[in-house]
Amino acid sequence: MEIEDVLCTFCGCLCDDIRVEVKEGRIEKVRGACRLGSSKIMGHNRIKSPMIRVNGTLKETSYEDAYRKAAEILVSAKHPLLYGWASTTCEALKKGILLAEEIGGVVDTTATVCHGPSIIGIEEKGLVGSTLGQIKNRADLIVFWGCNPSEAHPRHTLRYSSNACGRFTPDGRKGRKVLVIDVRETRTARNADRFLRIQPGTDYEIISALRMIIGGKAESLPENIAGVSRKELIEIAEMMKSAKFGAIFFGLGLTHSRGRYKNVDNALSLVSELNSHTKFVIMAMRGHYNVTGVGQVLAWSSGYPMAVDYARGAPYYNPGETSCCDLLSRRDVDAALIIASDPASNLPRGCVEALAEMPVIQIDPFENPTTLFADVVIPSAIAGIEAEGTAYRMDGLSLRLRKLVDTEHPSDVEILQAILDNVRRLRDDN
Amino acid sequence: MIIKGGIVYDPANGIFGEEMDICIESGRIAEDARGEVIDASGLLVMPGGVDAHSHIAGPKLNTGRIMRPDDSRIGTEPRTRVCRPSTGYTVPNCYAIGYRYARLGYTTAFEAATPIIEARHTHEELEEIPIVDKGALTLFGSNWTVMECVRDNDLGRLAAYVAWGLRAARGYGVKIVNPGGGEAWGFGSNVKSVHDPVPHFDVTPAQIIRALAEVNERLRLPHSIHLHFNNLGRPGNYTTAIETLELLKDIKPSRMRQVVHVAHMQFSAYGGTTWKDFESKASAIADYFNQTNHATMDLGQIIFGPATTMTADAPLEYANARIGHQKWSNHDIELEESSGVVPWVYMRKMPVNAVQWAIGLELALLTRDPWKVVMTTDHPNGGPFVNYPEIISLLMSREKREEEMKTLHEMVRSRSTLPSIEREMDWSEIVIMTRAAPARILGLEDKGHLGIGADADVSIYDIKPEEIDPSKDHAKVKAGLSRAKYTIKGGVVVVRDGEIVAAPQGRTYWVDAAVPESDMDRMLSSLKEKFERYYSIRMSNYMVQDAYISNPFVVRAGVQPLKEVI
Numbered sequence: 001m002e003i004e005d006v007l008c009t010f011c012g013c014l015c016d017d018i019r020v021e022v023k024e025g026r027i028e029k030v031r032g033a034c035r036l037g038s039s040k041i042m043g044h045n046r047i048k049s050p051m052i053r054v055n056g057t058l059k060e061t062s063y064e065d066a067y068r069k070a071a072e073i074l075v076s077a078k079h080p081l082l083y084g085w086a087s088t089t090c091e092a093l094k095k096g097i098l099l100a101e102e103i104g105g106v107v108d109t110t111a112t113v114c115h116g117p118s119i120i121g122i123e124e125k126g127l128v129g130s131t132l133g134q135i136k137n138r139a140d141l142i143v144f145w146g147c148n149p150s151e152a153h154p155r156h157t158l159r160y161s162s163n164a165c166g167r168f169t170p171d172g173r174k175g176r177k178v179l180v181i182d183v184r185e186t187r188t189a190r191n192a193d194r195f196l197r198i199q200p201g202t203d204y205e206i207i208s209a210l211r212m213i214i215g216g217k218a219e220s221l222p223e224n225i226a227g228v229s230r231k232e233l234i235e236i237a238e239m240m241k242s243a244k245f246g247a248i249f250f251g252l253g254l255t256h257s258r259g260r261y262k263n264v265d266n267a268l269s270l271v272s273e274l275n276s277h278t279k280f281v282i283m284a285m286r287g288h289y290n291v292t293g294v295g296q297v298l299a300w301s302s303g304y305p306m307a308v309d310y311a312r313g314a315p316y317y318n319p320g321e322t323s324c325c326d327l328l329s330r331r332d333v334d335a336a337l338i339i340a341s342d343p344a345s346n347l348p349r350g351c352v353e354a355l356a357e358m359p360v361i362q363i364d365p366f367e368n369p370t371t372l373f374a375d376v377v378i379p380s381a382i383a384g385i386e387a388e389g390t391a392y393r394m395d396g397l398s399l400r401l402r403k404l405v406d407t408e409h410p411s412d413v414e415i416l417q418a419i420l421d422n423v424r425r426l427r428d429d430n
Numbered sequence: 431m432i433i434k435g436g437i438v439y440d441p442a443n444g445i446f447g448e449e450m451d452i453c454i455e456s457g458r459i460a461e462d463a464r465g466e467v468i469d470a471s472g473l474l475v476m477p478g479g480v481d482a483h484s485h486i487a488g489p490k491l492n493t494g495r496i497m498r499p500d501d502s503r504i505g506t507e508p509r510t511r512v513c514r515p516s517t518g519y520t521v522p523n524c525y526a527i528g529y530r531y532a533r534l535g536y537t538t539a540f541e542a543a544t545p546i547i548e549a550r551h552t553h554e555e556l557e558e559i560p561i562v563d564k565g566a567l568t569l570f571g572s573n574w575t576v577m578e579c580v581r582d583n584d585l586g587r588l589a590a591y592v593a594w595g596l597r598a599a600r601g602y603g604v605k606i607v608n609p610g611g612g613e614a615w616g617f618g619s620n621v622k623s624v625h626d627p628v629p630h631f632d633v634t635p636a637q638i639i640r641a642l643a644e645v646n647e648r649l650r651l652p653h654s655i656h657l658h659f660n661n662l663g664r665p666g667n668y669t670t671a672i673e674t675l676e677l678l679k680d681i682k683p684s685r686m687r688q689v690v691h692v693a694h695m696q697f698s699a700y701g702g703t704t705w706k707d708f709e710s711k712a713s714a715i716a717d718y719f720n721q722t723n724h725a726t727m728d729l730g731q732i733i734f735g736p737a738t739t740m741t742a743d744a745p746l747e748y749a750n751a752r753i754g755h756q757k758w759s760n761h762d763i764e765l766e767e768s769s770g771v772v773p774w775v776y777m778r779k780m781p782v783n784a785v786q787w788a789i790g791l792e793l794a795l796l797t798r799d800p801w802k803v804v805m806t807t808d809h810p811n812g813g814p815f816v817n818y819p820e821i822i823s824l825l826m827s828r829e830k831r832e833e834e835m836k837t838l839h840e841m842v843r844s845r846s847t848l849p850s851i852e853r854e855m856d857w858s859e860i861v862i863m864t865r866a867a868p869a870r871i872l873g874l875e876d877k878g879h880l881g882i883g884a885d886a887d888v889s890i891y892d893i894k895p896e897e898i899d900p901s902k903d904h905a906k907v908k909a910g911l912s913r914a915k916y917t918i919k920g921g922v923v924v925v926r927d928g929e930i931v932a933a934p935q936g937r938t939y940w941v942d943a944a945v946p947e948s949d950m951d952r953m954l955s956s957l958k959e960k961f962e963r964y965y966s967i968r969m970s971n972y973m974v975q976d977a978y979i980s981n982p983f984v985v986r987a988g989v990q991p992l993k994e995v996i
Contacts, residue, residue, distance in 0.1 A: 133764025
């Protein structure tokens with residue numbers, strides 16, 4: 001049986017045109033996805049059974065025991081951290097937020113270590129954006145800044161951006177200009193009409209110079225700005241101003257280089273100001289397929305998009321204080337529930353060491369380095385393959401993930417509900 | 431349940447402040463009842479409030495929350511045994527929206543604007559709003575398919591698309607915002623009048639509005655078209671308002687209601703040519719409403735202090751951001767709309783703001799028939815809905831208006847007629863503007879009144895209408911309305927003494943309209959092509975799935991006779 005229009009649960013592109021062949025309850029073939037997506041949908045290294053660590057080794061156990069143990073850890077913790085969420089459904093996060101409210105925990109997401117600075121930039125300046133289809137149909141200039149979709153979001157260019165055809169862009173790539181700004185010549189840069197190679201950590205200066213040129217202050221600039229000639233930047237500014245519809249996509253090259261959220265703040269200002277001359281939008285290249293949705297659910301539940309601390313009974317948000325790395329490096333949390341993410345591979349070393357010292361519950365379909373120090377491991381159904389639910393594409397569009405095959409594993413929603421039930425029971429007993 | 435001894439206002443049923451008992455059985459108003467007795471002796475009793483135009487759910491709300499952590503910090507209330515935590519003032523979290531409406535005695539609120547493609551998000555948020563019944567209006571005014579049907583003068587196909595769009599969005603009615611302007615904004619421009627052609631589509635806003643109004647009646651939808659005018663928020667725009675309303679004068683309504691509902695009239699009742707000679711034209715607008723019968727309006731009253739402006743009128747938000755030197759979010763929505771969000775502050779000493787404040791009140795007081803006027807703040811554009819008691823006390827008391835005007839820029843006296851208006855509304859008129867009229871305008875037959883069989887949505891206030899003089903005791907009016915003594919929703923007491931005591935899940939209303947199969951087939955074949963070529967998602971992933979509405983109330987409409995089923 002072939003299932004059509006399946007959503008790919010790999011990256012923030014959330015492609016929804018995948019065809020999956022299912023035979024006898026197993027996925028046989030994936031058509032239309034990129035290599036990254038196919039490999040995710042085909043599956044690998046599943047955790048087979050719930051496990052609890054006894055005397056240093058993980059021992060297989062029942063789901064019931066794992067839920068009880070997880071609840072014990074959370075109830076006896078003073079300030080637990082509930083981290084991850086970017087690769088599961090919005091419905092799972094809703095349960096997680098309720099759990100955090102009841103135990104006075106912190107909900108934080110992988111966004112704080114990728115596009116967290118972008119969100120802070122948006123708090124400063126707002127976001128002048130659009131859906132991806134708007135860009136596909138209209139944009140005649142695409143700028144990729146500090147991102148490399150050819151390798152990180154392989155179908156982005158064809159479906160949504162530089163190579164897509166639309167109503168006012170019938171010639172696709174031929175009718176468009178593509179500008180890449182990066183510190184190295186990526187595969188994406190090879191597809192560009194113009195590649196501006198900049199020195200690492202100089203994004204802020206370059207953006208400021210472009211803003212000055214667009215604001216009519218080019219003559220105040222020096223001949224050379226952070227290693228780039230004024231002349232070249234004037235040409236690039238002209239390219240931007242003369243576009244009918246321009247779009248900037250930016251990646252971790254902006255958020256994780258010197259300046260961080262200020263880089264994004266500056267880029268958002270640039271786009272805002274370009275709208276005095278022509279039409280321009282900007283979008284963050286979100287990584288995990290539902291990292292956008294996590295921010296959305298947290299925002300409508302708590303008012304804040306990440307790093308929300310429920311220890312006071314009401315949501316409290318202060319990135320730099322309540323974000324996971326800050327909490328861990330200060331040893332300000334004493335237990336962690338890690339879901340649909342792998343902090344052991346992605347957080348700074350000191351934070352991973354802090355995690356390793358505290359009781360850790362892991363909920364994930366797949367084994368990963370976090371499993372190595374988890375005390376309770378609960379395998380889950382893969383969202384979007386074995387369980388339904390909602391996810392948000394990088395442009396904020398919500399879509400419903402399909403269930404393709406059955407599984408013996410409970411979904412993240414069911415697991416979190418069971419832990420919540422156990423937490424309530426333990427509380428009542430006390 | 432029996433509510434005993436209250437002074438009941440139920441103008442839809444001709445009851446204007448009579449002492450009587452209200453009986454509730456199985457969530458509806460009944461002839462008699464048993465069970466709990468609520469002592470309302472001498473207290474003000476009325477149907478639960480109905481908000482016909484409020485921005486309470488969807489992407490633009492969340493955009494506001496994300497760009498305004500400063501606002502989320504205001505109004506923080508911790509979790510209780512019954513309530514999830516609350517945050518925010520102009521952009522409250524979902525839980526706060528439900529609790530705060532209930533505390534005011536409101537039991538129904540309709541989200542005013544949702545693009546079809548983003549309706550799933552809207553419903554995700556509506557599901558999280560506790561207590562109140564709700565629904566969402568669906569945006570059609572800059573939609574490619576709509577404009578192509580209008581250009582081809584093919585109203586059958588347009589009706590099919592509207593019916594399909596409402597079903598896809600699980601929407602309640604046809605919302606039109608700055609028609610054509612959303613498409614023009616796709617390349618950074620706008621339409622300047624109702625006769626200014628939309629670039630690339632060879633139609634005018636006037637044609638879009640008229641065609642959608644005709645189709646709205648052909649489909650016998652419970653609500654009329656719900657219109658945000660072109661040129662909204664600009665000096666001199668009252669002429670656009672009247673010109674637009676004139677376009678619709680000859681259209682016959684298919685139900686006992688208006689042909690067009692005008693959203694937040696205050697923002698379209700401006701005279702002058704620039705902000706310098708800006709003045710109120712509320713009297714001209716009110717005259718028009720007094721002389722005609724095809725239109726209704728909601729106020730869009732402004733409230734001094736912070737607001738968050740959010741609208742599908744994206745060019746307006748761009749202008750707001752420039753005027754206010756504010757942070758600006760914009761969101762263009764492929765093939766359908768554009769939108770924007772900009773934080774705002776209305777200031778007492780700012781001449782324009784002072785006059786805007788007067789315009790809202792003038793519109794309410796100069797329009798003779800309260801059934802034509804719904805009280806709103808266009809939450810959170812004019813200010814948050816929690817300020818409704820402030821507006822009511824202003825409408826009921828000339829003394830309060832005079833006191834307020836003393837704190838405002840003096841231009842409020844020279845550029846509006848408010849100082850000369852003597853009218854003070856009575857409780858019946860207030861109940862019409864906040865309950866009976868919005869329910870009738872939306873086509874909600876079981877709401878806004880307390881007749882037998884109506885939804886048992888009742889609010890009881892700690893105000894004794896026979897002892898209090900709202901003209902003088904306006905502070906007591908405001909305090910009493912701000913914290914309902916009881917709010918009863920579907921027969922359940924949800925508020926007691928201003929505190930939430932229960933938070934049941936409300937219903938979500940949407941309209942399922944039937945159209946001839948041949949029209950639907952014709953429409954779908956051209957729509958399928960749009961999905962293949964232009965949309966960035968597949969048609970099979972577009973419609974809002976049933977999973978997103980846990981407690982639906984489907985209103986049937988369309989070419990078949992009307993029948994409502996639960």
